[in-house]
Amino acid sequence: MTLRRLSPDVYLAEGPFAAIGPADVAMLAEAVDSSTHGRVRINLHPGGDDPLHDMVIAIRQTSYIRPHKHLGKSETFHVIKGSVDIVIFEDNGDIRAVVSLAAESPDRAFCYRMSDSLFHTLVIHSELLVVHEITNGPFRPEQTVFAPFAPPDSDISGAATYREGLRQRVAERGLA
Secondary structure, X not given: OEEEXXXXXXXXXXXXXXXXXHHHHHHHHHHHHHOOOOEEEEEOXXXXXXXXXXXXXXXXXXXXXXXXXXXXXXXXXXXXXXXXXXXXXXXXXXXEEEEEEEOOOOXXXXXXXXXXXXXXXXXXXXXXXXXXXXXXXXXXXXXXXEOOOOOOOOOHHHHHHHHHHHHHXXXXXXXX
């Protein structure tokens, strides 16, 4: 498999098939340290118009994933390395549910699927999280709706405050 770098944060697995192994995960773990947003991915799908989007993503614990929802899309996460809580919200920002995932844990799930368009984000507990994400394509930016109850990525201080406040809200509910 050949990886082609499309941007500082995105690699493309070229060819008619792709296989991801420990060396690829190690490359992502190293690349995430110099990434702009604290996350780097390998796209296993050939392009944005593909009907199935298949990615392996490394995300630092300090990365801010603004709560969002994908209109008309499903999403599956399989944890390869680390632990995370998927926080699912009501439209007003109240926590609806928390799905706790971890790689190689005897008492936690390692995979989840969300089939509805619900606001969600990640509370990452490990220093590094590596996930295999699958969603239906094609990618259309207008199909992603960002939660009005959370600050934008550009508000670095507000995003950090929100992320830590959310971590505390999840912990207080006994969900972490």
